[in-house]
Amino acid sequence: MAEPELSAQLLVLLQEFSRSGLRELHIRSGDFELYLSHDAANAGAVMTRNPVVGLPAACAPAPVAAPAAVTVTPSAAAPASALPADVIIVRAPNLGTFYRSPKPGAPAYVEVGSMVVEGDELCLIEVMKLFTSVTSRDAGRIHAVLVEDGAMVEADQPLFAIVRM
Amino acid sequence: MAIKRLFIANRGEIALRIVRAAQALNIETVVAVSAADRDSAAARMADRAVVLGPPAAAKSYLDPRLVVHAAKESGCDGLHPGYGFLSERAILPRLCAQNGIAFVGPEPDAIDALGDKIQARAMARAAGVPLVPGCDGVATAADARREGDRIGYPVLLKAAAGGGGRGMVIAHNGDEAEAGFQRASAEAVAAFGDGTLFMERFVPQARHVEVQLMGDGHGKVLHFGERDCSVQRRYQKLVEEAPCVAMPDHLRAQLQQSATALAASVNYRNAGTAEFLFDVARQEFYFIEVNARIQVEHPVSEMISGFDLVQEQIRIAGGASLSVSQEQIKLSGHAIECRINAEDTSRDFLPSPGRITRWNAPSGEGIRLDSHMSEGAMIPPFYDSMVGKLIAHGKDRAEAVARLSAALEEFVVEGVPTTIGLHRQIVAHPDFIENRIHTRWLEQVLLPTIGA
Numbered sequence: 011m012a013e014p015e016l017s018a019q020l021l022v023l024l025q026e027f028s029r030s031g032l033r034e035l036h037i038r039s040g041d042f043e044l045y046l047s048h049d050a051a052n053a054g055a056v057m058t059r060n061p062v063v064g065l066p067a068a069c070a071p072a073p074v075a076a077p078a079a080v081t082v083t084p085s086a087a088a089p090a091s092a093l094p095a096d097v098i099i100v101r102a103p104n105l106g107t108f109y110r111s112p113k114p115g116a117p118a119y120v121e122v123g124s125m126v127v128e129g130d131e132l133c134l135i136e137v138m139k140l141f142t143s144v145t146s147r148d149a150g151r152i153h154a155v156l157v158e159d160g161a162m163v164e165a166d167q168p169l170f171a172i173v174r175m
Numbered sequence: 176m177a178i179k180r181l182f183i184a185n186r187g188e189i190a191l192r193i194v195r196a197a198q199a200l201n202i203e204t205v206v207a208v209s210a211a212d213r214d215s216a217a218a219r220m221a222d223r224a225v226v227l228g229p230p231a232a233a234k235s236y237l238d239p240r241l242v243v244h245a246a247k248e249s250g251c252d253g254l255h256p257g258y259g260f261l262s263e264r265a266i267l268p269r270l271c272a273q274n275g276i277a278f279v280g281p282e283p284d285a286i287d288a289l290g291d292k293i294q295a296r297a298m299a300r301a302a303g304v305p306l307v308p309g310c311d312g313v314a315t316a317a318d319a320r321r322e323g324d325r326i327g328y329p330v331l332l333k334a335a336a337g338g339g340g341r342g343m344v345i346a347h348n349g350d351e352a353e354a355g356f357q358r359a360s361a362e363a364v365a366a367f368g369d370g371t372l373f374m375e376r377f378v379p380q381a382r383h384v385e386v387q388l389m390g391d392g393h394g395k396v397l398h399f400g401e402r403d404c405s406v407q408r409r410y411q412k413l414v415e416e417a418p419c420v421a422m423p424d425h426l427r428a429q430l431q432q433s434a435t436a437l438a439a440s441v442n443y444r445n446a447g448t449a450e451f452l453f454d455v456a457r458q459e460f461y462f463i464e465v466n467a468r469i470q471v472e473h474p475v476s477e478m479i480s481g482f483d484l485v486q487e488q489i490r491i492a493g494g495a496s497l498s499v500s501q502e503q504i505k506l507s508g509h510a511i512e513c514r515i516n517a518e519d520t521s522r523d524f525l526p527s528p529g530r531i532t533r534w535n536a537p538s539g540e541g542i543r544l545d546s547h548m549s550e551g552a553m554i555p556p557f558y559d560s561m562v563g564k565l566i567a568h569g570k571d572r573a574e575a576v577a578r579l580s581a582a583l584e585e586f587v588v589e590g591v592p593t594t595i596g597l598h599r600q601i602v603a604h605p606d607f608i609e610n611r612i613h614t615r616w617l618e619q620v621l622l623p624t625i626g627a
Binding site: 104106107136137138140162167 | 209210225226227228229234235238240241243244245248249270
């Protein structure tokens with residue numbers, strides 16, 4: 011299927027966006043829609059008539075274009091220059107509420123720039139008070155956190171970009 | 176309070192049907208999809224689609240906590256379960272209630288009570304609804320003869336302790352009842368350690384008849400006529416029609432009265448169906464069960480009543496009273512529905528998922544097609560194989576059959592095998608045209624002649 015290809019395209023897009031100096035980017039093509047913003051407050055800004063995930067017809071879905079906006083959190087540790095080729099995207103196993111820390115007020119499991127090893131907890135996904143942790147399958151550095159703390163994520167939605175080490 | 180944003184916890188044609196009903200009522204829609212259904216017709220039509228989880232139903236459509244969490248987090252104040260999946264699991268309305276979401280269906284306690292065969296039969300008995308004549312404790316051969324004589328032959332004898340076909344005997348007279356008792360009881364002792372038998376009247380040629388009900392939970396229950404669903408294979412309905420023209424008017428009135436009395440006795444809320452066995456030879460009907468949901472075959476009742484049952488479901492869940500009275504429900508003409516499945520009839524009805532490469536849908540006067548399919552659409556392998564329901568309405572049964580027949584001829588689907596060909600054979604068969612069918616007709620009469 012075209013999904014890996016699509017993810018690659020989106021990564022290129024993320025990279026170009028980070029480099030461009032643009033504050034926001036909104037793309038709509040057929041059923042595909044993508045909204046990028048450097049302002050975290052804009053997460054969830056897009057709620058259109060048909061924000062259904064996916065390219066038209068037979069194409070594989072574009073999980074990144076989940077109904078809520080994808081917000082790139084820039085940081086000094088994530089250089090605006092070239093995105094390393096060895097980036098992996100960590101996705102949500104199912105729909106739920108995304109939590110970056112084990113409990114309210116506690117430090118986040120990871121921040122942009124954090125080094126992780128295989129098996130490290132990255133976040134929690136909550137479904138009706140049932141919390142399951144998402145762990146890293148690789149060793150690397152957190153390049154981007156793609157979802158706001160407390161937001162609803164859908165199955166397969168990208169949560170983190172990790173640069174494999 | 177009227178629902179403002181409805182969550183649809185289902186897929187396929189019924190998800191699309193519910194989205195359309197909600198849109199007609201100016202209600203926003205959020206459709207739950209699995210990763211396999213992101214591109215479904217319902218997902219495209221709705222205001223929003225949320226991906227619950229992977230394709231496996233247990234990790235998406237069948238997880239009540241996941242479903243209600245998604246409904247709540249997407250800001251929905253109502254939830255429609257459709258049919259199948261979680262529609263008759265009381266935990267769903269219970270979770271909805273805990274989270275301030277109106278469930279489009281009955282109270283959870285009613286779902287539990289009706290889902291339990293023994294409780295449901297007790298409720299039916301209390302409401303004066305006829306049950307299959309029977310006897311629970313046949314302990315001796317002499318008992319078997321006496322009870323058989325009382326119930327009327329043929330009778331079915333089976334182990335009171337167990338299920339399945341073990342120790343099951345059909346007796347046509349008193350001698351057979353005594354002999355059958357010895358045999359069935361010995362088998363029951365061997366299998367379950369208890370020789371007590373259960374006896375009930377056996378109906379060799381029955382029709383499946385059911386009554387469409389709608390209650391508002393404020394004490395009012397209405398019926399929208401009955402349906403005849405006798406064309407079945409392995410207890411799965413293939414063709415459903417309304418009304419049941421094989422039933423005389425006086426019996427029909429009793430049937431409708433029994434069904435509404437049963438629902439009213441539990442102050443039933445929302446859509447439900449009371450199912451009965453119609454013993455044509457004896458001109459009697461017996462209660463089977465109540466299905467506490469909207470059913471696949473609801474369109475035939477809509478076609479003869481001109482009433483949108485799904486919209487009414489949503490209104491009632493929002494707290495409204497029934498919008499019509501029994502006198503205002505005028506049933507006219509005849510409607511027949513064919514369930515079209517992506518199945519290979521030449522390979523024992525093997526479900527055949529895949530991509531639809533051609534979809535030429537029929538149209539015309541009195542024709543309705545409830546389907547989520549189109550050219551290029553994919554039937555994923557994870558769920559049931561239904562691709563749509565073709566419904567024909569006419570001024571009488573003959574006109575409905577003629578219209579259905581023409582529509583089936585016009586219907587072209589390529590890419591996957593379907594049951595369209597079988598439906599053409601069913602509606603062209605003299606037994607179907609002359610309405611001489613029963614629940615075993617398809618398996619005993621038609622299928623053997625076509626080598627399916």
